[in-house]
Amino acid sequence: TTEEDTTSTTEDTVDIADSEEVEEVPTPTTMDDIYATAELISTEMSVPQDIALAAIYSSFSGTGDDRQIDEEAARYIVQSEVDAMTGVAEDCPEVTQLVEEGYNAFFVRRSLAFSDMNVDNARAILLADREDEEAERRDMEAAQAQYEAEVAAENEPELQTVTVDFPKDFDPATGAAAPTAPPPQQQQQKPPPAKKEDVIFEGTVEDLQKLVLESPVPVLLDVYADWCGPCKQLTPALEQICINAGGMLRLVKINTDQQRQISGALEVKALPTIFGVRDGKIINSFQGMPRDEQMIRDFLIGTMVPGQNFKPPLSDEDKERYDDLSIKLLKVATSASFSFSAREGLDNRVSKLLDELVATIGGDTGMAVAEDSAQVLRSLMANVIEHPFEEKFRTIKLDNKVIASKIAQYPPCLTILKSIGFAPDGESRMVVAKGKRVLNIAPFVVGRGSIEKWIDKNRSQIATEGRKRRDEIARVRLAAEAEEAAKNRVDESEEEEESEDEVDANLCVIKLRLEGKKKVHDIEMDADDTLAALLDKLPFSVEDGETVQFTCVAKRLIVKSTDTDKMSKTLSELRLMPTASVVVKIGEGKKSDITKGSLAERAAAHKKKTTGSHSYHSIGLYAKDDGDKAETFESGGVLYEHVLTDDEDEGEEDGGDEEKGDEADENEEEEADDSEESMDDEDEQ
Numbered sequence: 001t002t003e004e005d006t007t008s009t010t011e012d013t014v015d016i017a018d019s020e021e022v023e024e025v026p027t028p029t030t031m032d033d034i035y036a037t038a039e040l041i042s043t044e045m046s047v048p049q050d051i052a053l054a055a056i057y058s059s060f061s062g063t064g065d066d067r068q069i070d071e072e073a074a075r076y077i078v079q080s081e082v083d084a085m086t087g088v089a090e091d092c093p094e095v096t097q098l099v100e101e102g103y104n105a106f107f108v109r110r111s112l113a114f115s116d117m118n119v120d121n122a123r124a125i126l127l128a129d130r131e132d133e134e135a136e137r138r139d140m141e142a143a144q145a146q147y148e149a150e151v152a153a154e155n156e157p158e159l160q161t162v163t164v165d166f167p168k169d170f171d172p173a174t175g176a177a178a179p180t181a182p183p184p185q186q187q188q189q190k191p192p193p194a195k196k197e198d199v200i201f202e203g204t205v206e207d208l209q210k211l212v213l214e215s216p217v218p219v220l221l222d223v224y225a226d227w228c229g230p231c232k233q234l235t236p237a238l239e240q241i242c243i244n245a246g247g248m249l250r251l252v253k254i255n256t257d258q259q260r261q262i263s264g265a266l267e268v269k270a271l272p273t274i275f276g277v278r279d280g281k282i283i284n285s286f287q288g289m290p291r292d293e294q295m296i297r298d299f300l301i302g303t304m305v306p307g308q309n310f311k312p313p314l315s316d317e318d319k320e321r322y323d324d325l326s327i328k329l330l331k332v333a334t335s336a337s338f339s340f341s342a343r344e345g346l347d348n349r350v351s352k353l354l355d356e357l358v359a360t361i362g363g364d365t366g367m368a369v370a371e372d373s374a375q376v377l378r379s380l381m382a383n384v385i386e387h388p389f390e391e392k393f394r395t396i397k398l399d400n401k402v403i404a405s406k407i408a409q410y411p412p413c414l415t416i417l418k419s420i421g422f423a424p425d426g427e428s429r430m431v432v433a434k435g436k437r438v439l440n441i442a443p444f445v446v447g448r449g450s451i452e453k454w455i456d457k458n459r460s461q462i463a464t465e466g467r468k469r470r471d472e473i474a475r476v477r478l479a480a481e482a483e484e485a486a487k488n489r490v491d492e493s494e495e496e497e498e499s500e501d502e503v504d505a506n507l508c509v510i511k512l513r514l515e516g517k518k519k520v521h522d523i524e525m526d527a528d529d530t531l532a533a534l535l536d537k538l539p540f541s542v543e544d545g546e547t548v549q550f551t552c553v554a555k556r557l558i559v560k561s562t563d564t565d566k567m568s569k570t571l572s573e574l575r576l577m578p579t580a581s582v583v584v585k586i587g588e589g590k591k592s593d594i595t596k597g598s599l600a601e602r603a604a605a606h607k608k609k610t611t612g613s614h615s616y617h618s619i620g621l622y623a624k625d626d627g628d629k630a631e632t633f634e635s636g637g638v639l640y641e642h643v644l645t646d647d648e649d650e651g652e653e654d655g656g657d658e659e660k661g662d663e664a665d666e667n668e669e670e671e672a673d674d675s676e677e678s679m680d681d682e683d684e685q
Contacts, residue, residue: 031144037069045078048106050133052078054341077345084113094119098126114344128340135206135339191246199242203252205261208333211252213280213438218304221275221282222253223268230289231272238274241300249304261336265328276303280438281326281389284310330388330441338442346443349419350450357412365472367458368465373406373413374451381420381448384432388439399428420447508571509579514540514586527572534571535561542586549585552576 038052045052052074059073088095088109094117098108103126111129115121201211203221212219220238224231235253242251256263256271266275269287276284276299284303290296302310314322358370383393396417398408407413417430420443425431433439455462506527513520521539535548542548548561555575559566571577 031140033069037071037074041071041075041078045075045082047078047082048104051081051106051110054132058341058345080348081110081113085109088112088117094122098122125340132340190244191248193243194245194247196239196243199245199247199250200239201250201252203254203262204259205332205336208262208329209337209438209440211250212277213330213333214436215250215277215280217247218249219277220249220251220303221266221277222251223256223263223266223271223273223275224253225256225271228271234272234274234289241296245304249300261332262329265332266325274299275325278303278306279389280330282322282329284314284322327386327388330438331445334440334442335445337440338446343442343446346419346446347450347453350416350447351454353412353416353419354451354454357410360410360412365465365469367461368469371455371458371462371466373410374455376402376406377413377416378448378451380417381444381451384439384444385441385448388441389437394432394434394439395425396422396430397428398430416447420444508577510534510571510576511579511581512539512584513581514584520581525571527577528570530568530570531559531574532567535567538584540584540586546587551583551585552580553583555580 034053034056038049038056041047041052041055042049055074055077056069056071058077059070060068090105090109094112095105095108097119098112099105101123107126107129108122111122111125112119114125201207203211212221220242222231222235222238224235238251242249254262256268266273266282271287272289273287274285275282284299286295286299290299298311302308354370354374357373358366361369363369380396387393396407397403407417414430421432421440422430423432423434425434508525508527508529510523510525511520512523523534523537523539525534525537531550534550535542538548550559551557557574557576559574561567566574576582
């Protein structure tokens with residue numbers, strides 16, 4: 001029985017004026033307030049009302065019903081956009097092109113300013129603005145309708161319900177207690193059917209995040225088309241299944257002709273395609289009509305019951321494919337749920353905070369150090385984007401060695417993390433989406449893109465300061481190594497000093513080599529010894545009357561034994577200290593010697609050397625029997641004549657080493673002759 005309660009008493013009224021202290025309660029913001037403020041900003045700043053509305057929605061303070069308009073912040077956002085548009089002329093070709101396509105001139109200049117005059121990117125921004133505008137219009141209409149419904153509900157009279165309790169065994173027909181019947185056997189009761197509007201939804205890109213990814217119950221995602229015959233048969237059956245499930249399962253229908261972005265992300269190749277989604281992840285799917293009732297039953301059980309395997313079981317390849325599809329679906333849903341104005345604001349905020357980071361670090365290498373911190377931030381965001389369903393990537397340990405040195409000590413870095421959704425969780429941790437199964441990765445995608453653009457913009461300066469920083473690190477490292485080496489070399493230096501005291505300062509080592517030979521003889525002499533003394537210590541035999549020539553190319557010295565003046569000089573006077581390499585030539589006084597001082601004599605010597613015919617073979621075979629001047633031998637099927645001449649016989653007495661050194665001797669003699677001539681000229685001067 002219900003009756004209208006119209007009783008009112010004066011005792012329930014309170015005189016506000018008599019109260020000593022009254023708490024001021026902010027008036028809830030209405031749509032009329034929003035439109036009035038937007039119109040005021042639009043008129044005073046000469047911008048379209050849509051820009052003012054977007055700025056107001058981006059600058060709300062408070063949440064839910066307590067949100068308030070922050071007019072100052074909204075004006076700041078509008079002014080920032082107007083300042084960005086000053087560099088875009090109204091009559092430039094890019095503006096003209098987009099205006100001819102039907103876009104508003106003001107919004108065209110705004111989009112070109114945000115896209116650095118790239119027409120394609122500006123067109124994408126304009127299309128996104130249209131989509132955002134339609135979504136905001138629908139939201140405002142829904143909010144207005146809800147507000148009107150609440151006002152109407154408040155004006156309705158309050159009804160009071162009265163409940164009358166009867167005896168459990170009361171029989172209304174006789175007025176006596178009815179006989180007690182034996183309790184029936186308890187049976188498992190089915191849940192009551194759910195209302196269609198509570199479990200059946202038509203999905204779009206905008207509400208995909210809320211309906212599918214954040215759904216509290218498993219979801220059947222039905223991708224269909226109006227012209228598809230099997231879809232018209234399967235969809236009603238799926239609707240009835242979800243209604244009978246009593247709210248334990250919901251159906252979200254996706255019209256592929258209208259939501260191609262979703263069907264493309266899901267890689268739909270046939271219609272109908274049904275996906276099973278639980279906790280925001282796609283876990284199975286099938287295409288076309290089910291083969292039988294058991295197939296759809298197994299699919300539903302595997303989707304609704306955690307830990308229940310599908311029949312047939314999924315392969316590892318299928319699981320990987322569904323994980324990839326889940327990430328693609330998440331990216332589409334979160335991108336659509338993150339408005340363009342929010343993306344733009346976050347992009348600008350991250351860029352400014354990175355500039356503040358450079359200023360905070362300071363110094364000649366501030367940009368390079370900031371780039372290291374930015375790369376760490378980018379890695380943290382990339383981990384969340386690539387693994388959105390794994391909670392371990394949503395936690396940042398600020399006491400980690402790398403995080404502490406590159407992130408935790410810089411307030412701009414912590415502010416960037418808070419801007420994309422991270423919140424403090426204790427003194428040394430930051431967590432995002434704590435307790436949620438699904439994470440909105442759109443802010444992370446925008447933040448990562450902002451960091452990459454900032455690095456590209458400052459790449460030249462980063463490279464310059466990076467080189468300076470590496471040089472500083474190298475100098476510090478070398479200084480530390482030098483200091484450590486100096487400590488370890490204390491004992492060594494003392495030993496070296498002792499050893500240096502034992503070295504004879506007058507010791508001179510002459511490295512002698514006979515012209516045409518390779519063997520070197522070390523002769524130890526005193527600095528006060530003369531060159532004539534060296535002549536007495538020669539390890540080579542010298543006949544009477546032969547002239548000995550000493551040549552030191554490094555000291556530009558050529559001395560013959562017949563030069564008594566120079567032979568009487570000491571080794572220190574001849575600058576042969578503490579060691580010198582000297583070539584000794586013996587036998588210039590013999591008549592058989594050929595003086596190679598003139599070109600004619602050198603030509604005659606060369607002609608004598610080349611007299612006769614010589615044969616060579618690729619593997620170096622020669623005739624052994626030299627008695628026969630026309631001895632032949634066979635090698636590889638080819639006959640060669642080896643003719644021996646008298647000059648070769650003479651060469652045998654000197655040995656193979658002299659033959660090998662002939663060419664080297666000629667070069668040394670030429671250098672010695674040139675040096676001798678130059679020194680003679682100096683003496684004459």
